[in-house]
Amino acid sequence: MSSRKTRIAFANQKGGPGKSTFSLQTTFFACEKGVPTLVVDFDAQGNSSTRLAKDQSMDGYLNIIDLFQEELPNKPILQTGCGAYLIPSRPNDPEAHDLEAIPKEAIVYPTLHIEEIMERVGAKLAIFDCPPSLGRKLYAALTASTHVVCPVEVAGFAVDGIRGLVGSFMQVQEHLNPELEIVGFVINKYNGRVKEHQQSLKEIQSQIGNMVFKNKIGMRTALDSANKHGVPVWRVKSSTGRTTAKEFEAVLSEIFRKCKVRA
Ligand SMILES: Nc1ncnc2c1ncn2[C@@H]1O[C@H](COP(=O)(O)OP(=O)(O)O)[C@@H](O)[C@H]1O
Numbered sequence: 001m002s003s004r005k006t007r008i009a010f011a012n013q014k015g016g017p018g019k020s021t022f023s024l025q026t027t028f029f030a031c032e033k034g035v036p037t038l039v040v041d042f043d044a045q046g047n048s049s050t051r052l053a054k055d056q057s058m059d060g061y062l063n064i065i066d067l068f069q070e071e072l073p074n075k076p077i078l079q080t081g082c083g084a085y086l087i088p089s090r091p092n093d094p095e096a097h098d099l100e101a102i103p104k105e106a107i108v109y110p111t112l113h114i115e116e117i118m119e120r121v122g123a124k125l126a127i128f129d130c131p132p133s134l135g136r137k138l139y140a141a142l143t144a145s146t147h148v149v150c151p152v153e154v155a156g157f158a159v160d161g162i163r164g165l166v167g168s169f170m171q172v173q174e175h176l177n178p179e180l181e182i183v184g185f186v187i188n189k190y191n192g193r194v195k196e197h198q199q200s201l202k203e204i205q206s207q208i209g210n211m212v213f214k215n216k217i218g219m220r221t222a223l224d225s226a227n228k229h230g231v232p233v234w235r236v237k238s239s240t241g242r243t244t245a246k247e248f249e250a251v252l253s254e255i256f257r258k259c260k261v262r263a
């Protein structure tokens with residue numbers, strides 16, 4: 001059995017299914033439950049970083065580029081308003097895009113540094129927001145993870161995309177991280193009134209039903225609002241806020257149970 005602390009990657013090689021949304025809301029959920037949490041933003045867009053570090057400067061703190069150095073620079077670690085520690089991606093930092101050109105050996109550096117950082121700040125859980133493409137940063141995040149959870153949309157070529165993803169995760173298990181547990185797929189932005197959504201859901205369930213989360217999230221404007229302001233969706237005061245909060249609580253509880261996060 002591994003003694004590694006739980007590190008959950010929210011991954012999907014596509015943009016838009018909800019990786020950053022899940023990373024943020026899971027972080028808020030963990031902090032409210034008193035679980036000391038570290039967030040690592042592996043996506044150069046920096047969406048999680050800007051929402052968590054609202055009104056805070058990221059300058060001078062350890063950031064994602066530092067994690068890919070062989071020696072971790074001696075810098076402080078940013079603590080955000082919700083209490084979580086953050087290794088940010090500064091939005092549109094050209095150096096973060098350049099990380100895709102790093103040598104292959106550097107893929108394992110973040111794994112080693114994250115262990116040390118979690119120890120330093122006393123984190124029991126790490127959340128990794130992943131980039132929307134199969135590259136060095138995604139492989140590095142998956143190498144450092146104990147669990148991977150994939151938000152997916154049912155529209156379009158959902159089943160084909162899921163097969164591709166599982167293949168990539170299996171490659172990581174084989175070559176980089178045999179301990180990686182593929183927890184499963186959470187359906188996001190589901191609209192039960194749309195026929196294509198119903199059909200895609202049926203198809204997904206018939207083919208990989210055992211890997212699909214029991215709870216799913218509908219298309220909810222409250223989430224957009226929560227993301228925009230960088231707040232927990234259960235703090236959004238509207239009727240859709242309450243429905244979304246209930247859905248999210250069910251999904252987040254399922255994630256915590258499956259990833260064995262104890263509050
Ligand atoms: N269930 C949902 N209902 C409505 N909007 C959502 C939902 N989930 C995410 N969004 C919105 O969709 C966009 C993409 O989500 P995001 O989490 O940024 O995806 P990713 O990080 O995978 O690219 C964001 O504007 C977000 O606010």
Ligand SMILES: [Mg+2]
Nearest residue numbers: 019020043047
């Ligand atoms: Mg994102």
